[in-house]
Amino acid sequence: MNTPLILYYSAPPKDHLNICDHLEDTLSKTLSEFYPLAGRYIRKSSLVDCNNQGVQYILGKANVRLSYILGLGRELDPNALNGFLPCEVGEVDEVHDPILSVKVTTFECGGFAIGMCVSHKISDMGAICNFINNWANRSNGKLKHDQNYSPIFNLATNFPQRGLPELDVRMPRSSVGVTSKARRFVFKGKAISALRENVSFDENVPRRPSKVQLVVALLWKAFVRVDQANNGLSKASFLVQLVALRDKVLHELPSNSCGNFLALAASRLKPGEGETITFRDVYEILRGSVSKAVRDCTTALKDGEEGYEKHGFT
CATH class of the missing domain: 3.30.559.10 (Chloramphenicol acetyltransferase-like domain)
Structure with a gap:
């Protein structure tokens, strides 16, 4: 499955560059380090083809203010948040599926949301957070000689491949027709x-x-x-x-x-x-x-x- 994540930001300063173009530019530069995310997963061979095919980058626009979404509280339908994601969480593992998909949604107030879907096949949340920190620091002009967020692909040295058959357990690619509803419980x-x-x-x-x-x-x-x-x-x-x-x-x-x-x-x-x-x-x-x-x-x-x-x- 894809790991979904949505990040919300208030409006940048008025003299800031076009936020959508700026994010796209810094994302491209970040992918030069996190190059497997721009490749494609080959399920038959259980490998990532680092072919630089790219990630999916989508722009969206909401006709409400960000404060409206964040202020809904218990009245917010969790299913409505899917509109801020670039794809379904089940759209993964086919040769044409991007390993990383991004959707930037802008609001009337100038705020924006970044929705991401990352294939869990190659990244856990720790790796995803490292990617986000790298992208964020690069967008803020703070990523210079700091290597704390530059990726190291060394886990295979501790966990070498053992040649075991892959567990082919996958969720439905589409939520169309799914009748179950999401519920949210808030604990103060x-x-x-x-x-x-x-x-x-x-x-x-x-x-x-x-x-x-x-x-x-x-x-x-x-x-x-x-x-x-x-x-x-x-x-x-x-x-x-x-x-x-x-x-x-x-x-x-x-x-x-x-x-x-x-x-x-x-x-x-x-x-x-x-x-x-x-x-x-x-x-x-x-x-x-x-x-x-x-x-x-x-x-x-x-x-x-x-x-x-x-x-x-x-």
């Missing part, structure tokens, strides 16, 4: 703090609980209780978390290393277990599965091929 700062107080007083918790994990624990517990209310007994349930490994496994790995460096941490609740389990228990299960995924990956890297086989890494 005080609510997050209250959740954190329920789990952070334990001296055995080494790291400050993340906002994401706290909210995921709350939602999972709520889903289990709904299942119990509807069926009298909660069924077994599973939850999978994406775990960023850049700052957890290889501490010597530069932050500007590009590629995918993540793991999946699976958690499970047994049938009927949700009846008595507390919010703190759910959080501990999620935290424990992440810790195990990090330990297993660390061990696999130390033990080489034997470690990969032992822990099921592909």
Whole structure:
């Protein structure tokens, strides 16, 4: 799939260059460093053809002010945000699909939004953020001799190709005909703090609980209780978390290393277990599965091929 991202900016100074032309020019220069993004993915060969075919760059115009979009709050239909993206998140992996697509939408007030879709095949969010920082500094004229955001394509030295068959699991290319709706739930700062107080007083918790994990624990517990209310007994349930490994496994790995460096941490609740389990228990299960995924990956890297086989890494 493509990883979607939308960034919002207020109006630049009146004497600023045409923002759309400026972004296009600096994007082109940024791609000279991040050259795989301008290539095409060859699914049959599992490789990126760095053919400099380019990225998709689209201009759009909204007949409202940016403050209107940002001020909608709970009334904003999440599906409407798709209009700020350059393509569908499922339009990926065919030989003609750009690895990176960009859409710049301008508003009546002079503000603008940059919508991006980047193939997850070659980039995780860490690599995407590195690309954005490079592009942003270049656009602001700040990227000179600073190499912090220049990409390094070195992950293959730590994770050499093993010749395993590719998992051909892909989502539908188009959302046309999809009837499911997106919902948005807003958790205010005080609510997050209250959740954190329920789990952070334990001296055995080494790291400050993340906002994401706290909210995921709350939602999972709520889903289990709904299942119990509807069926009298909660069924077994599973939850999978994406775990960023850049700052957890290889501490010597530069932050500007590009590629995918993540793991999946699976958690499970047994049938009927949700009846008595507390919010703190759910959080501990999620935290424990992440810790195990990090330990297993660390061990696999130390033990080489034997470690990969032992822990099921592909």
